Amino acid sequence: DYNLQSSIPGLFVAGEANFSDHGANRLGASALMQGLADGYFVVPYTVGNYLGELGIAEAGFSDTKNTAFEQVEAEVKQRISQFMNTKGTRSPRSFHKETGQIIWDFCGMSRNQEGLNEAIDKLQKLKEEFWQNVLVVGKAEQLNAELERAGRVADFIEFGELMCRDALMREESCGGHFREEHQTKEGEALRNDTDYAFVGVWEYKGEGQIPVLQKEDLAFENVALATRSYK
Numbered sequence: 001d002y003n004l005q006s007s008i009p010g011l012f013v014a015g016e017a018n019f020s021d022h023g024a025n026r027l028g029a030s031a032l033m034q035g036l037a038d039g040y041f042v043v044p045y046t047v048g049n050y051l052g053e054l055g056i057a058e059a060g061f062s063d064t065k066n067t068a069f070e071q072v073e074a075e076v077k078q079r080i081s082q083f084m085n086t087k088g089t090r091s092p093r094s095f096h097k098e099t100g101q102i103i104w105d106f107c108g109m110s111r112n113q114e115g116l117n118e119a120i121d122k123l124q125k126l127k128e129e130f131w132q133n134v135l136v137v138g139k140a141e142q143l144n145a146e147l148e149r150a151g152r153v154a155d156f157i158e159f160g161e162l163m164c165r166d167a168l169m170r171e172e173s174c175g176g177h178f179r180e181e182h183q184t185k186e187g188e189a190l191r192n193d194t195d196y197a198f199v200g201v202w203e204y205k206g207e208g209q210i211p212v213l214q215k216e217d218l219a220f221e222n223v224a225l226a227t228r229s230y231k
Helices: 029-054 067-086 092-106 113-133 145-169
Strands: 198-203 212-217
Touching (some): 092 145
Antiparallel strands (some): 198 212
8 A cells, every 4th residue: 555555454564565656567667676675765754654653553463472473582692692702813894794795796787697606605614604603793782783783694694595586597687588599599588487477476485495486476467477688
């Protein structure tokens, strides 16, 4: 709706999927702008209004004495403890930069099978080193930008590997995803709508396990799929 709430009460849709100014499937700077605008300026007000109008208690956030909350709280405390007690030699920022370099080198707009496999291998090794050698300075009980950065970098490494797996799975070129093995003689994107006209999500199967792709096929009744030419 106008406040970005989906048909599921309390679930908000923001960023590139927003219905508003920049559309739902734009690439590049417009999608980035939508994510920034929603994240910084829109979401704090839409979610805040939802909680204010509905009431914290009615929304189900007032009672912390339940199994789900206690489980997540314990997991977060364990994660923070691990960050603070690792006492390694590398800063979260150094891992952040290396993660970005791997993605830049192997999973930019132009990708190939060999490079994506190499990226996955590098990210797995980087993740292992991160949890064994990260150094978070400061204290956990105070405002700590390095601790916050470490948590985000841990997520970035996980997400980077997943992004590479998704790119490796998609044996076609389409939109902002260009697989070098799938192009016309003129260098245009070579799509495969027969096998890849679906929405996919990756199911987390546990630490150290390969995620599983879940698909929902797309059916187009009024508009025929066509390849976009960039000439």
